[in-house]
Every structure is written in structure tokens, then in C-alpha cells.
Amino acid sequence: MEAKATATAFAGPGDPRRRARRWIWVAAGAIVLLVTIAGVLVGQVAVPADAIGSIILSHLFGLPLYATEVQDQIVWDVRLPRVLAAVVVGAALAVTGVVIQAVVRNPLGDPYVIGVTPGASLGAVTAIVLGTGIGILGIVGSAFIGALVAFVVIVVLARRGGGWAPGRVILSGVAIGYLLSAATYFLQIMATPAQLQRALFWTLGSIAGVGWVALPLLTGITVVGCGWLLLRARWLDALASGPELARSQGIPVGRFQVELMVVAALITACVVAVVGGIGFVGLVIPHAARFLVGAAHRRVLVASLLLGAGFLPAADILARTVLAPTELPIGIITAAVGAPLFIAQLARTDRRAPA
DSSP states (O other): OHHHHHHHHTOOTTOHHHHHHHHHHHHHHHHHHHHHHHHHHOSSSOOOHHHHHHHHHHHHHOOOOOSOHHHHIIIIIIIHHHHHHHHHHHHHHHHHHHHHHHHHTOTTOOTTTTTHHHHHHHHHHHHHHHSTTOOHHHHHHHHHHHHHHHHHHHHHHHEETTEEOHHHHHHHHHHHHHHHHHHHHHHHHHSOHHHHHHHHHHHHOOSTTOOTTTHHHHHHHHHHHHHHHHHTHHHHHHHHHOHHHHHHTTOOHHHHHHHHHHHHHHHHHHHHHHHOOOOSHHHHHHHHHHHHHOSOHHHHHHHHHHHHHHHHHHHHHHHHHTTTTSOOOHHHHHHHHHHHHHHHHHHHHHHHSOO
């Protein structure tokens, strides 16, 4: 795999694979743009496309508004921040999935493995059930604290000899995840019907409540984290090939693994604290990216970012429309779509494997 990745990395400008990847980038970017536009257009209340354009231009550049006040509120205060949040969250979860799979050297690595998602869920449900009259900021803060505490516990359990043993990370993450999930279910049993409905919707994930206040924080953390990871792409290639090879290239493996997991945990904690636990994005998208662009992490990171940025807004559109006017938690859609895709990828891998 390493030789294949190296040969692909040094392909000339006329190489057919390089031309094919260019079209993949163009297609992925076009899909993200089209899905973003569709997310703003689709809704229970029909808003004409020219009115949407007028609303956006009015808020951005102060041009005259040719839309009603209700249309302005629907598009600017509800749909647009929601769609942009889906783009950012999808990109963030996909990129963290790439990082976690590289660190644990396991194709099943995702934010659940490092305990961030179940920790955030426990923190949020605790605030909902036990925090009388607590607001959305209190729930978000509790979720963030729960995510970081869970991650620290797994760090303590998984560290050995100055590094991360991939098997210990997975086993620690699974054990802590089950423990945190049990506590979450216990709190849900104690909850009132209203609290239970709120907790269930939050733990399965929803983009609906994201507004302009939370969006800059999500975007900033995602951009900075992804930028840092792109700068470390060559180190990620070496780490994915094995810690021995990485050490032979002068990479401080133990410190680098910790840095990667901290960045992944911070990104995921912020995402889960705002939109809840959305599964399968960090698991499925990295595999799809590798299938399309190869194993080199610089390309995999960018492809995962684009694919995640297109996948989650599309899933959010389905969540809004499948049982309209009832809205489904987006985690149901990502699981329903992501699980078959992952199974298909496994089947494709099995067919290619030598007998």
C-alpha cells in the first residue's frame, strides 16, 4: 500500500489517475454547492429562489430586500445557518474520522472510539434531566465538559510506554463508551416525557437548533484543526504505515499521537456539544475518500472534508422531508445511509483481497 501511495504521489501531470482526481475534486465541490443551495430551497414553506437571493444579498451587502419579513426570517435565521452548519459539521466529523483511523490503525475508528460522543451525550442528558430550567448554553457546556472528561479517561487508560497502543485505545474506548451509555440510559429512565423527548432528539443528533451564534465557533475550530492536520499529512502517512517506520523518519510518535487525538477530540467535542451525536460520518466518509483518491493523507483529508460537507447537508434534507412535517433526528438518516455504504465497502474489499 505504501508503494502504491508513493507512486501515485509522484504521478506526472499527464497521468490518467491525476486527471481523474481533478474531476473528482470538481465533482465533489459541485455537489457541496448544489446540496447547500438545495438545503436553503427545501422546506415546509416555499420561498422563491429570487427571494432567497435577495435576502442573502440584502444581509451581506445592504442591497434592497425584495422579500417578505417572514421569508427573510425563514431563510436568514433558520435555513441558511442550518445548512452551513451541516456543511461544517460533516467536514469536521469526516476529517476526525481520518485522524482517528490513522492513530488507532483500525478501519473502525471514529469519534465514538475515543469516547467523545458518548461523553458529550451523557453531559447533555445530565443537564437536561437534572438541570432544572437549564438553557441551551448550559446543555452545550455540559456536553463539552462530558466529552473532554471522557477523552481524558481514555487517554489515561490507553497510554503505555510513552505512546498509544491501538488495541488499548479501542478497548478503552469501547469499555468507557458502554459505561457512559449505560449512565445515559439510566438518566433517560428517570426523565419526564418532555425531558426524554428532548434528550432522545439531542443524542441522535440535530442541526435544527444551530444559529449564527454557534456557527463561527464551529467553523473556526474546524478550519484551524483541518489546516493543522494538512500540514502534518506526511507524518500521518508514516504513522499509518506503522510506528516503527515513523520513528525511523525522526517523527516523535508518542507526542504526535497525543497531538492528533487532542485535535480530533476538541473538534468532535465542539461539534457534538452543538448538534448532538451524529454517527457514521466519521466512519464511512474516510473509506469512501480512500477509494476515490488513494491512501495519501493529504488527498484523503481534502476528499473527506468535501465528501462530509456534501453528505451531511443531504442527510439533513432527508431528515426534514421523509416524514414532513415531522422532522427526524439526523443521526437516523446517517445510520440508515451510512451502514449500507460501509457494508458495501467491506464487500468490495473482500472481493479484492487475495484468496
